Amino acid sequence: MDNRQKQLLNLVIENHIETAEPIGSKFLVSDARLDWSEATVRNELRALEEEGYLSHPHTSAGRVPTEKGYRYFVDNIDLEKVKLSKKDQIVLEGADLIKDREVGLKNLAKRLAEVSGDAVILAFSPNKVYYTGLSNLFNKPEFVEMKLVADISAMFDSCEDCLNNFFDKVEKTPQFFIGKEHTFGPMMSMVSFRFGENSLLSLLGLQRMDYRHNWILLKTVENLLVSAKGGSAFGGKDII
Secondary structure, eight states: OOHHHHHHHHHHHHHHHHHOSOBOHHHHHHHSOOSSOHHHHHHHHHHHHHTTSEEOOTTOSSBEEOHHHHHHHHHTOOGGGOOOOHHHHHHHHTSOOSSOHHHHHHHHHHHHHHHHSSEEEEEEETTEEEEEOHHHHHTSGGGGSHHHHHHHHHHHHTHHHHHHTTGGGOOSSOEEEEGGGSSSOTTEEEEEEEETTTEEEEEEEETTSOHHHHHHHHHHHHHHHHHHTTOTTTTTTSOO
């Protein structure tokens, strides 16, 4: 992939994440103020589609990213440059992780759902699961189709089964899982990490989730859990 195609792929993904709409050449030339003609942009978008990074909805002149496109995108994010806003930092730091482990972690999960706009899955073990923020998903424009709502609801009904097949894939630091890379449905993406003896925390959203924002949110949570280690209720061993 040459530099021009990389730039166009990033623009398509970033704008689709924001708008939930297919992105066309006219939009890219006018709104992104590219120096290339619409014909040039169309040709490059067609090439990206042929290489499997974009797809072309039948009813639209624009294109949307594929799972392969998102994977390329997240693999090339410079995570060192991703920063968390002071507002989000304050919200997350407001969770009390010292007094009671389970209550504190559930409070943190609720705050994480609030600032991410996605769902949060908190597993104290593969068979003890708490989730919150489901309404965040159902408020997204993709869920005007009731079948999608039913599909995601059914997935949460079998959340423990999904986690049993997913736990061993997750490491101790936040990582991305896109589409078929996890067990929670091909239209979804996750950012997840393990902590404690056998616990897991995941942000679950559509494939067009804000990957940069969600990664720094979970990285911040990871640091908060490290800071809470040794607190009276955690006994210095269970939190992370």
